[in-house]
Amino acid sequence: MKKHNFYAGPSILPEDTIKNTADAIIDFAGMGLSLMEISHRSKEFVAVMDEAQSLFKELLNIPDGYEVLFLGGGASLQFAMIPYNFMQTKSAYLNTGAWANKAIKEAKGFGEVVEVASSKEANYNYYPKDFEVPKDADYLHITTNNTIYGTEIHHDIDVDIPLIADMSSDIFSRPIDVSKYTLIYGGAQKNLAPSGIAFVIVKMDALGKVDRYIPTMLDYRTHAEKGSMFNTPPVVPVYAALQTLKWLKAQGGVEAMYKRNVDKAAVLYHEIDTNSMFKGTVANEEDRSLMNICWVMAEGYEHYEKEFLDFATSKGMVGVKGHRSVGGFRASTYNALPKESVEALVSCMQEFKNLKA
């Protein structure tokens, strides 16, 4: 039976990414050796790293003055590296969910943290937009897509201080104006590559403004100056990322992805809104994520939750269970997820209603 992969992360990747990476693990670049057993300083791997960085810049239209890095430690290490490198005394954070909270916790170890707004009182079911940013903060940190709660800001906001964004789960899902950000980062395992790397897009002239000693490996300059090759980078995830970037380009880039993602999400949200057995958890349409779509059983049907999950699983749906802090269901509709998977899920929801309602 065909499986439809709705996992939130690690999550679906393009078939090309998986196949080409598997091939390179056996025989990399015709060297007769595995990607896992060759020097990261070989000309063959250096070419992979260079191409991954340049395609990353091309696809997101990244202006001069920014570097793209691939670093170990996932997005979670970035929660600490950001204040380490950018926070002198005070920073500002928008609290839109569990990941934002983890970022806030790390920043608090470096000084004063101002929470500019929070949707916590509503279990993060909307994206706060009306807030004031303290002018004397070193930066504002936002999470553009909240993977757990299914909320997203769909445009690049304007602020008067440096803007830093966690784009773990929406990178490459829409065109972005990188020039509005000082730093963009994310774990690779939502929309780009297997886990093992975080991507970082950093504006170089914003670095070097804090007084503290920064340990070598935690200093963005270390990695930027060496093209992400200061030490041995996670070569397999970088290779896989390059395959995804090539796939993205062949599909028409982020504009084409955005169109597809809007189209896929509309199909599923329409079913959630019109099928009487279900209801969405994010009421405000403009806050609804295109990447992680959350819903629950409608009133009176709550007792069917487990039965629906089992039914969906029996039809080949994988990873549809909601995060424990929201409950219900979540379908992650990342770039690599084909529309036919969304249609299969929608058919499941309709069939279930016909059986039960």
Ligand SMILES: *Cc1c(COP(=O)(O)O)cnc(C)c1O
């Ligand atoms: C998954 C996720 C993270 C954590 O990523 P790791 O690479 O596991 O540390 C951080 N932020 C967001 C928005 C995420 O979705």
